[in-house]
Ligand SMILES: CC(=O)[C@@H](O)[C@H](O)COP(=O)(O)O
């Protein structure tokens with residue numbers, strides 16, 4: 204079923220889908236400069252195990268996913284690709300050749316270990332409106348990776364984005380640090396952001412992700428109105444011990460288990 208065929212009630216009442224981010228299969232390959240493990244093989248196994256989509260982040264520094272991965276994976280996926288990238292002219296040219304189902308625009312800092320914050324959409328509405336319209340004209344839907352803040356959500360709507368992805372990193376980090384009060388506050392912030400997004404534009408799809416694990420995912424997966432969760436690092440870490448297919452199955456079960 205296409206996204207546009209989903210009614211609003213289906214978008215908001217269903218359990219969230221799982222997009223698997225396979226960047227760190229490529230991280231392992233790049234650590235040795237060899238041609239294995241294959242992100243393509245990982246993507247296909249994730250799909251077979253029930254992943255609803257595959258996320259890859261083509262970083263400007265090419266630290267993990269390479270351009271050739273993007274083309275190979277795009278050619279063989281049977282679900283859909285969510286291509287994360289910075290909003291640069293170089294990336295626009297690549298995305299408009301690949302035409303992934305989804306492009307997710309993310310901020311990038313060269314020195315960061317992983318994506319540290321959300322995109323400042325409010326600070327670049329003119330640039331992003333034009334950028335998004337070019338991606339949409341090529342056939343991709345566009346999501347913006349943002350912090351759970353009303354200003355950024357409203358700006359994403361103003362720019363014509365099809366979806367937002369709420370950055371769950373602060374929620375996840377607080378949990379890892381054992382700061383339960385902070386984690387609860389971050390969870391409330393994410394829930395409030397979902398309500399705000401629905402109020403501002405009830406056609407906007409609301410995704411979430413970053414730092415989610417089998418231990419912290421359930422509270423996020425239970426938020427009504429979240430369409431999809433994108434999960435990578437923790438799932439690939441599980442895969443080392445149980446295999447990637449089982450890791451997908453275990454994550455889906457953690458997302459959907461009853462109390
Ligand atoms: C945008 C985001 O939250 C992540 O999916 C992103 O891909 C993180 O980048 P790394 O995979 O390089 O940590």
Ligand SMILES: NCC(=O)COP(=O)(O)O
Nearest residue numbers: 224412413414433435436
């Ligand atoms: N956009 C978030 C994502 O794709 C996965 O992030 P992580 O689970 O690797 O932190």
